[in-house]
Amino acid sequence: MRLLEEYYTLSNGRTIPKIGFGTAPLKGEEAYQAVRDALDAGYRHIDTAAIYGNEEEVGRAVRDSKIPREKLYITSKLDASIKSYEHAIAAFHESLKRLGMDYLDLYLIHAPWPWNEKFSDHKEGNVAAWRALEKIYKEGLANAIGISNFDPDDIQNILDSGTIVPHVNQIKYHIGHPQKATRELCDRHDILVEAYSPLGRGGVLTDERVVAMAKKHGVTPARLCVRYVLEKGALPLPRSSNPTHIKANADVDFTLSDKDIKTLDSLVIDTIEFGTPKKD
Ligand SMILES: NC(=O)c1ccc[n+]([C@@H]2O[C@H](COP(=O)([O-])OP(=O)(O)OC[C@H]3O[C@@H](n4cnc5c(N)ncnc54)[C@H](OP(=O)(O)O)[C@@H]3O)[C@@H](O)[C@H]2O)c1
Incomplete structure (x- = not known):
C-alpha cells in the first residue's frame, strides 16, 4: 500500500496524497462505514461535497x-x-459546520453550471464564486482551492479573471476517456487533474481490452484503472463500499510499460456521464 503514503505537490507547494477515496453517492451509515474502512485501509485523503449529503457522516468517521x-x-x-460571492462564503462555512472541522485541505467549485442546467453559461457567476474561494484560501480556511468539471473555456475564464490559478481540476478521467484538451490546458498551468470515476463507475472494468491487459499484469481491472491514472500523473478517487475492494484499489505498486500505456491511451470507452462534456 506504498502509494497511499505518496504525495503530489500542488503549484502552491502544498502536498496532496496521490490516491483519494470517493464518497458519492454513499449516504448515511454506508458512507460512514466506507470512510471508516478506507481510513483503516490507510487512505488519508477523502473526497466529499455539499451535494453528496454525507459531510456529517464523513466528519463523524474522521x-x-x-x-x-x-x-x-x-x-x-x-x-x-x-454562483454568487456571498452565498459561496456562506456555503463553505455550512460545509465546515457539517464536517465538524475548522479548515479544509481543498475546496472546489463543483461544476461550472448547476446540474439541472448542464453546459449553460455562468462565466460571471463562476468568477464571483472563485473570488469567494480566493478569500477562503487567503484566510487560511482552505489549504488549496480548485474547480471541477471545468472544460477549457471555463478554465480560461477563471485564468483571465482570477488572481489565483486553480490548484486542482477534478474531472471525469479514466481509461478510454482522456479529456485531452482539458488535460493539456491543466498541465500548461500546473493544475493537478483529479480523476473522478476512475473506474468509469464500474463501466471500464468489463471492457475486454482492459480485462486482457489486467490479466497480463496479474491484477484486477480495478487496480489497472487506478494505476493507469497514476501513470498519467493524475490523482485517482476510486469509490467503493466493499472493504475488499477498498483495500485492493490502493494496492497499485506495479508499473505499466510505455507500450501498455499507449495501448490504453488509444481506447475509447463510453461510461455514464456526470457532467463533463466529451471534448476529445
Ligand atoms: N466532481 C464531480 O462532479 C464528481 C462526479 C462523480 C464522482 N466524483 C467523485 O469521484 C468518486 C469516484 O467516482 P464514482 O463513484 O463515480 O465511480 P468509480 O470510483 O469509478 O466506481 C465506483 C464503482 O466501482 C465499483 N468498484 C470499486 N472498486 C471495485 C473493485 N475493486 N472491483 C469491482 N468493482 C469495484 C464500486 O462498487 P462496490 O462499492 O461494490 O465496490 C462502484 O460501483 C466519487 O465517489 C466522488 O467522490 C466526483
Missing part, C-alpha cells in the same frame, strides 16, 4: 478514527448551483 486531523486530507465542494 473523528471516530482518532487519526489526527493534520494527517488527513479532506476535500469538499461548493454546490454547483451557487
